[in-house]
Amino acid sequence: MQILQRLARICQADIHGWMDIFEDKELLLKQYMRDMAAALAQKEDRQKRNYQSREVVAQRLSSINREIKKIERDLEASLKHNKDIIARLLVKKLLPLSGIGSELENHIDLLDQKINQLQAVIDRQRHQLEQLKLRATEFIERSKPTELNGAFPDFMTDGISRKISDEVIELELMQRKEALLQNKGDRSK
Numbered sequence: 001m002q003i004l005q006r007l008a009r010i011c012q013a014d015i016h017g018w019m020d021i022f023e024d025k026e027l028l029l030k031q032y033m034r035d036m037a038a039a040l041a042q043k044e045d046r047q048k049r050n051y052q053s054r055e056v057v058a059q060r061l062s063s064i065n066r067e068i069k070k071i072e073r074d075l076e077a078s079l080k081h082n083k084d085i086i087a088r089l090l091v092k093k094l095l096p097l098s099g100i101g102s103e104l105e106n107h108i109d110l111l112d113q114k115i116n117q118l119q120a121v122i123d124r125q126r127h128q129l130e131q132l133k134l135r136a137t138e139f140i141e142r143s144k145p146t147e148l149n150g151a152f153p154d155f156m157t158d159g160i161s162r163k164i165s166d167e168v169i170e171l172e173l174m175q176r177k178e179a180l181l182q183n184k185g186d187r188s189k
Contacts, residue, residue: 025143029136036129040122047118054111061104068097 071094078086 026140029132029139033129033132033136036125036132040125040129043118043122043125047115047122050111050115050118054108054115057104057107057111061101061108064097064101064104068094068101071097 071090075087075090075094078084078090
């Protein structure tokens, strides 16, 4: 039984090794960044909808508050003129509106909390994405093979980039052999 487990583990490790060879780290990094950017865009879209919802609720609350103020003015006038029947009708209308106004205020408070929490998440993820972009750029630059072009000034690379002819090579060999023979002759004296 242990032999089969060990064989399975070896096969699994071998498969993971091949996957590591085939995976392009640069492409994976770019895909991770695209995924993070997409998730961030979804959260920003949700935040936009939260702001729109809050605006709609705030407009509704403003409308109800205007209506409540109008009813309170009418109620005050009816009480001044001893019109109790009208005052009762106005109070009957005012109480439900006040309840709705309180519910809308609570809803706005909840939306504000939701907006603040989501904004904190968005800010954190935006910062993480920027950090990942910087690190990915550094990794990609480090993983690229270094090229001679740009590594040396032009006056140093002019001779490197030219193709050397066979005659130049032969001439260099003859000069070195002659110098070697002269050094041997000078040592023997």
